[in-house]
Amino acid sequence: MPALKWGLIGASDIAATRVIGAIRSTGGETVGVFSGSAERAREFAASNGLAGATTDLDEILAWDIDAVYISSTNDKHFDQACHALRAGKHVLCEKPLALTADQAQAMVDLAEELGLVLAANHHLPGSPLHAKVRELVDAGAIGTVLSAKIAHAVLLPERLRGWRIGGGTPGSGVILDITCHDASVLNPLLGTPVAVSAVAVNQADWNTGGQDDAAMTVIRYERSGRPPVLAQTHDSFTVGFAGTSLEVHGTAGTIEVLDAMTQDTGGQVLLTTGAGRQSIDVDCSQDLYVIAVQAFTAAVDGTGVPTATGRDGLMALKVAVAAQESALSGRTVHLN
Structure with missing residues (x-):
């Protein structure tokens, strides 16, 4: 390269x-x-x-x-x-x-x-944890996927409590900061997002910027020949004592990923089926940003693709913008 x-x-x-x-x-x-x-x-x-x-x-x-x-x-x-x-x-x-x-x-x-x-x-789509989840789902390890849930509620570090929480800067708030990350994980896993419903609030006493710092979202996904899938996300700048996680539920089992959504994650993938519960080995030793830069460099070289292409970024943004609109209007937003 x-x-x-x-x-x-x-x-x-x-x-x-x-x-x-x-x-x-x-x-x-x-x-x-x-x-x-x-x-x-x-x-x-x-x-x-x-x-x-x-x-x-x-x-x-x-x-x-x-x-x-x-x-x-x-x-x-x-x-x-x-x-x-x-x-x-x-x-x-x-x-x-x-x-x-x-x-x-x-x-x-x-x-x-x-x-x-x-x-x-x-950075998350390139994570070995999420790559393993996509591999298990594609292999039919949990049957037909029915639903997914992401817990991505964290405490925003004090040094980052500037434009991200408002203060007149367009594009601030938890949805464009975190919910779009969730969508970057869910979109390649579940299919095409077609509808989004969201509620967002301002919770933290230190948040004087006026922008929402916590949101919950439900997304409907569709994929040809399969039942619709519902995905739920909880995104926050205000939660200091919870881990992050991803759950994917299917007709024949469930995948759980513990410590799933942060930048520095050892992570653990658990697969539960009729045969019982097992831990799936995943090598999480490589830095997620190194993975992303390596993939980008390979794409420039013509020998690979980015972990999140421009089109992937576009689709993640569509979900986040729909969530913003839904939170403001109180209505479900349908995507083209």
Whole structure:
């Protein structure tokens, strides 16, 4: 695989704590960073050993780079990704790809038109835990799938309690931050999402940004020749003492994944059928962001596909946007 040269668009926490290390561990080079703040760009470059720092998006795109990783606030993803694609750069974009499905569709179309790789940085679909669940379901280990349930209620770290909880930033809130991650796991597992119902609230006394910090969602999935599937999610920034999990129930058994939805997960897959309950061996030693960067690099090389393609990111966004709309309107939202 090629050793890609990367530019960072956004001097973010996740870039510093996760993605720079993943790029370097796969043999890639992080050339420099763009930020809207000159001081932040300089400080970020210095603290992360980057040669370049700029506040000019055209400047970073003119550097000798093959790809960009976009981790700016959600409202900036669409314009920055399109700008990078038009400059001939492959794009790994943080979730959600955009704020609307139309924007995300335009990004996907542009990347395909230009023959460039566009991927969403959904880290969970590439997890060995979720790959094993898809493998078991496809093999018929639990018969016909009937329902699924995700518990993804966590406590948002204090250092991240900025734009994610509002304060006037478009695209904030728990649904675009967490529910879209759930959809990135459920969509390839269950089929086509066709309807979404959601309720969202503001619970935390520290949440002064005004945006919802907890939500529960029910999604209806359909797949040709099989019964509809119902999936339930609980997503939160406010729960500090619970584990995350995924359950998939079928006519012949149940799969449970413990410690399933976090970034650093040892995880455990349990299969229960008429023959009893067994633990399924899964090697979870590799970092999920390394997996994602490796898959992206292989896609650029033409020898693989991203763990979450642009189209995967689009479908996850559609579910999240529908959940937002449902929570606001009190009605079930039907997807085309």
